[in-house]
Each structure stands twice: as C-alpha cells, then as structure tokens.
Amino acid sequence: MATVSMTVNGKAVTGDVEPRTLLVQFLRENLRLTGTHVGCDTSQCGACIIHLDGIAAKACTTLALQCEGAKITTIEGLAEPGGKLHPMQEAFREHHGLQCGYCTPGMIMSALDIVRRNGNNLDEHTIRDQLDGNICRCTGYHNIVKAIEAGAKAMAK
C-alpha cells in the first residue's frame, strides 16, 4: 500500500491505495464520488473523463499515484455549493442531452475541455469531431451536440 494525496473538487484528500489502483477506482471507491463512471474500462468510451490539473483525462487510464499532488475536478465539482448547476450541466438539462445518462458525466467534462481548447463559439462540426473520445451507447448524440453548443455560449455570459 502507498499513500496518495491530491485535491479533488477543491478539497484536500488522502488515501491508501495499491500502486495499481486506478484514479477512477480511487474516486469511486475511496472517495465515494460515483459520478465518474466506468463504461468500457479500455480507454475508449470517455465515461470516466475528469480534469487532471485542468485538462481532460481518462480516469480509467490513469493511476491514482500518478495524481499525487494534482488537482482533480469531477462532475461533482461543477455545480455551485447551493446546487445551482454549471451552465454546461444546465444546457444538457435544457436540451435533454441524455437518454440513459450513463455517458453524461464524461460528456460534460469533455465538453468543458472542448470549450477550453476551442472557445465559446463552437460549430456542430467541431463539437462532433472533438467528441471523438466519448461514446453514447443510446446514440443520443444530436441533443448532446446541441447542448454543448448552447452550454459553451452560456459559459461566456
């Protein structure tokens, strides 16, 4: 066992993990932050996407120990303390950018990274292209794309 410390959603956390413990296991099982999902566990579906020092990464392909000292943001860290949704979450609600909801946390974390890389004015082609690493098994992409376009604009306000 080893001890790992990092900041998750603004809170300093410490835990005992095996070297092979994945970041997604640490988040879900040690910290009980189950919003980050495991879809494929083979680095393809994007359900486990979190922000590692501000940049989107797959928590199923990152060891917890690689995040020693890092700042992690998960889907739980987006809404305001009073419960007011982040503009991107609100856009997903407004545009019904989900069906079963399993891929949604990863889609939203990925969407925020698309805004970071491409700004607030996104066209459909860019969004679809940049969602390459997120899979929605319900195939509900149409509303997801609409939600991201609207959410990106709302974030600029």
Add this chain to the structure above:
Amino acid sequence: MYNFTFHRPTTVRQAAGLLARNPDGKLLAGGHSLLPVMKQRLAQPSALVDLSLVEGMTGVELKGRSVVIGAMTRHADVANSQVLKDAMPGLAAVPGSIGDPQVRNRGTIGGSIANNDPNADYPAACLGLGATIITNKRRIAADDFFTGMFSTALEDGEIITKISFPIAKKCAYEKFKHPASGFALVGVFVSKRGPDIRVAVTGAGSNGVFRVKSFEEALKKRFAAKSIEGMTIPANGMNSDIHASPEYRAHLVAVLARRALAKANA
C-alpha cells in the same frame, strides 16, 4: 492488472538507476498504451518508473536546422506548438491525428516511439524525416531505431530524452484512420530535404514502419504525385487482419503516398 512498485524520479539519472535496480520494470510516460496492456494482463512489469516529474523532458524548440522535441511532450502540446507549426507544419499535423482529445492530452511522443506500435503515427514521421532519437546514452538514427513490430534498438536501461527532427522544406503525412481506434490502417509520411527524399509507411507492414525505396527513387526526378503515378508495392509482407487485406493495404500505400505528395507541394 498485476501489482507492481511505483517510482517517481525527478532526474533521468535517477530513472536509469531505478531501471537498473528493477530489470523487469518499465518506464511510464503517458501510459495510454502501457496501462491498457497491463489491464489486459499482457504485460507484467515488476515496477513502473513514472517519468512525468523528470525535469527537462518536455517542450518543442528550434535548434539550428532542426526541431527538438522532449520525449515527455504530450501529443496535444506538440500539435499546438507555434514553433513547430511555423517550422514544419507537416510534422505538427501528425499528433493531431492520434487517438482522441483525451489520449492526446496524456500520450507522449517518446512513449509512442519507444512502444513502436506497428500502426502508430510517430514512427512514420521519425523515419520519414530521418529523425535522430536521443537517449541518455547515445544518438540513434531513425533508420536504425525501429527494428520491427513493437521492437526498437533501445537497450535495457536506455531512456529516450529527446527527438531531433531535421527541418524539411516539404513534408506531409496522410493517414487512413481506423474509425474506431484512430490508429493508422495505413499512414504515409513523405519529405524532401535537399537531395534526401523519404517515403515512410506505418500500419501496413507486418514488420512495422518501413521506407518505400522504389517510390523514393522515382521521386528523385521530381518530388510530385505524378512521378509515382501507376506505381504499386507488392502485397507480400503487408499486414492482414479483419480490417484490411494485404492487397488493400498495399493499394492504400500508393494512394496515400500520392495524396501526401500533393499535400506537401500545396
């Protein structure tokens, strides 16, 4: 995944020392090839030596007539490097086609080259530009570095620190992307630097990345798609799997080489 010990050195020397003490250990760069393979229990390193805190292993810089890229530079950072976009847009375009955005946020050039996946993009760029792979021990020409599928000239305890790419006036990469994995079903990198003409192919050969000497010879007269019009390469020695037959891959090599030449001349 099988368990292992985990180490985070801060210098190349420390990393080399850790490798020497752990003969079954492996270096961890971005981890986006190694960790999936370990999860499948196809690899069982006794130790992982994480290079992410090692100083001086990231960045893209211009050095004389070359662009030097630190081995731990992530794909997204190479793709976004203004230095590289200005010096050699044909090379800057390569990392943007790897995997998906999250993979590009983590994966590194050194990791990709050391792994030498037969479908990876960077090996084609290295061989197609005649790059020099710089390690903690020596400098290795790309022509000598890639020795077959998933194998390289790297010795035990050897760590890639930088890759130096000579600036080619004309170069381009064309790739037939596997729609699910993003890997190259076939990818062709072409370049012209003075009299040195190179055509390097990834994804197609059953022995990994290779040069097409017949195309290079034909391009000596004129570096243009027209010079290799109608030319083909034999299907013998091409990969065969559920995605493509050897004949189809051989066909793609010629098609993509012509497209890459058109792009390099544009």
